[in-house]
Amino acid sequence: MLQCFCGQRSKSPTITNEPQLKGIVTRLFSQQGFYLQMQPDGTIDGSKDENSDNTLFNLIPVGLRVVAIQGVKSGFYIAMNGEGMLYSSEMFTPECKFKESVFENYYVIYSSTVYRQQESGRAWFLGLTKEGQVMKGNRVKKTKPSSHFVPRPIEAPIAQSLATSAVFEVVGMGFFFVIKDGVQLNLARTWLVFSCVMAAAQKTAKLEEGETAIAIPSAMLLV
Numbered sequence: 001m002l003q004c005f006c007g008q009r010s011k012s013p014t015i016t017n018e019p020q021l022k023g024i025v026t027r028l029f030s031q032q033g034f035y036l037q038m039q040p041d042g043t044i045d046g047s048k049d050e051n052s053d054n055t056l057f058n059l060i061p062v063g064l065r066v067v068a069i070q071g072v073k074s075g076f077y078i079a080m081n082g083e084g085m086l087y088s089s090e091m092f093t094p095e096c097k098f099k100e101s102v103f104e105n106y107y108v109i110y111s112s113t114v115y116r117q118q119e120s121g122r123a124w125f126l127g128l129t130k131e132g133q134v135m136k137g138n139r140v141k142k143t144k145p146s147s148h149f150v151p152r153p154i155e156a157p158i159a160q161s162l163a164t165s166a167v168f169e170v171v172g173m174g175f176f177f178v179i180k181d182g183v184q185l186n187l188a189r190t191w192l193v194f195s196c197v198m199a200a201a202q203k204t205a206k207l208e209e210g211e212t213a214i215a216i217p218s219a220m221l222l223v
Helices: none
Strands: 002-004 024-030 035-038 044-047 057-063 066-071 077-080 086-089 097-102 108-116 123-125 149-153 165-169 174-180 191-193 202-206 211-217
Touching: 044 086, 057 097, 066 108, 077 108, 108 149
Parallel strands: none
Antiparallel strands: 002 086, 024 035, 024 057, 024 149, 035 044, 057 066, 066 077, 066 097, 077 086, 097 108, 108 123, 165 202, 174 191, 174 211
């Protein structure tokens, strides 16, 4: 069963196997000033309420740097159709897969793994307007704030206090969130780690006194 972002339902496309990996419970904060949310009826939009359960998502790794975005409360997946429209899907389908990339300003962008501009090959991105409404993927540019998100994890499966400097090695894409006194520090103090399938990338984090780094690899744990 599928639902468009306006809450209407339509016929389901081909269904693939449900993701078998455990997701990271996360809020996605847009550079537009909204938290991405999925309402109980499947409507997708932005919210200013950082404490709303509708803004909680499971980010589930389903491939190398590819994730499914599932609403915790509704259980539906965010999907993008061939017209670039976002909708919610009760079932996991290829349209529910999004490539997860880090832009040069350290924001994270999500693009459809199925659809892109036919002539130019430009990707279609998940995006919000300045009013907190979802945009058609083919109208979202990766250089604009509409496509830029900051993942703010609620549950961290891997946490470790670190010395002044340390070397991290993670297979698959991952994030490093730097926490001090229970508060996530700004983007300049956040490290994002990439790697390929065969060889993991390494980055050295310089931590100050009283800081803790939480490492969250996307290609993570079997349930």
